[in-house]
Amino acid sequence: MMVLEKTNISETEHTFLLTLKPKMRSRFASGDLLAINPADDYRERLYSIGKKDGNIQLKVKLHQNGLGSEYLNDLKAGSMIKARIVENNSFHFPRKSKKVVMIANGTGIAPFLGMIHENKRKTECHLYCGFRNETEMIRTHQIFAQDQMSKGKLKSSHIAFSREQNRCYVMDLIKRDADFFTELLQSNGTIMICGSLVMQQDVEKILDRILLMNTNYNLEYFKLKGQILTDCY
Ligand SMILES: Cc1cc2nc3c(=O)[nH]c(=O)nc-3n(C[C@H](O)[C@H](O)[C@H](O)COP(=O)(O)OP(=O)(O)OC[C@H]3O[C@@H](n4cnc5c(N)ncnc54)[C@H](O)[C@@H]3O)c2cc1C
Structure with missing residues (x-):
């Protein structure tokens, strides 16, 4: 695959966006995974794919002495890399849902x-995100969200900053919007969760508590119905 673009990291920004042009006729969807093998050995690394204009977009956190993340961070526009796409059907956009909440x-x-x-179908989507600080990259995400809201592709966007501004976590935003989450699950909506495993566990705990308070069901019930999709690591 060819590297089309890579953003730079800085003292305050430890993540970067990497855009790759896949081979012609590669079939993939947002939510699939990109597998790379930086040392050409058994050490494979996976990254979650966002599909943008037919290209692959990754958001990667640079880990000091990290084999995969340093390898990706060293790439320059125009270089070629060997990578394969891993289908991740359990984390594709739920086409049949009328409402989708994305938590990251x-x-x-x-x-x-x-x-x-x-x-493009303008399914009702709501984005809940948690970050530490408002970096330049986060501002570009906010501008993206505003733009998508004006196009009707995103209904609402909520950000928790753990170290500044509203000083809270994504779990606090869910607690604040407890009635909305209850109604969403009861009306067959889908919740998608992507990011750290610790965040997933905390989000699930809060959702379980909210459901037990407001309904006769727990989160497991909605998980078994396929309304909770996760891709956490
Ligand atoms: C399904 C899946 C999807 C993933 N999607 C993404 C994604 O979209 N973006 C992304 O950035 N990563 C993602 N990852 C994580 C990614 O695969 C690597 O594990 C990550 O980039 C670290 O690999 P590395 O080779 O750079 O570091 P390693 O060589 O594995 O580790 C180097 C050093 O960094 C430390 N380190 C590694 N990971 C962490 C961590 N999480 N927290 C603290 N210290 C750590 C290690 O302890 C070690 O000291 C995903 C993982 C999975 C399983």
Whole structure:
């Protein structure tokens, strides 16, 4: 695959966006995974894909001495890399849902950027994200969200900043909007969660508590009905 674009990291920004041009006729969707093998050995690394204008967009956090993230961070526009797409059917945009809530923290926003961009049917989508600070990259995500809202592809966007501004976590936003989440699940809506495993566990705990308070069901019931989709790592 050819590298089309890569943003730079800085003292305050430890994540970067990488855009790759896949081979002609590659079939993939936002939510699939990109597998790379930087040292050409057994150490494979996976990254969540957002599909944008037919290209692959990744959001990667640079880890010091990290084999995969340093390899990707060293890439320059025009270079070629060997990578394969891993189909991840359980995390594709739910076409039959009338309402979708996307919950992310950190790099977990990547597949959602693609899904919102591709939401041509204008399914009602709501984005809940958690970050530490408002970096330049986060501002570009906010501008993207505003633009998609004006196009009707995104209904609402909520950000929790853990270290500034509203000083809260995405779980606090869910607690604040408890009635909305209850109604969403009861009316067959879907919740998608992408990002850290710790965030997933905390979000699930809160949702379970909200459901037990407001309904006769727990989160497991909606999980078994396929209304909770996760891609966490
Ligand atoms: C399904 C799936 C999807 C993923 N999607 C993404 C994605 O979209 N974006 C993304 O950035 N990553 C994603 N990851 C994580 C990614 O696969 C790598 O694990 C990550 O980039 C670190 O790999 P590395 O080779 O750079 O670091 P390694 O060589 O594995 O580790 C180097 C050093 O960094 C430390 N380190 C590694 N990971 C962490 C961590 N999470 N927290 C603290 N220290 C750490 C290690 O302890 C070690 O000291 C995903 C993982 C999975 C399983």
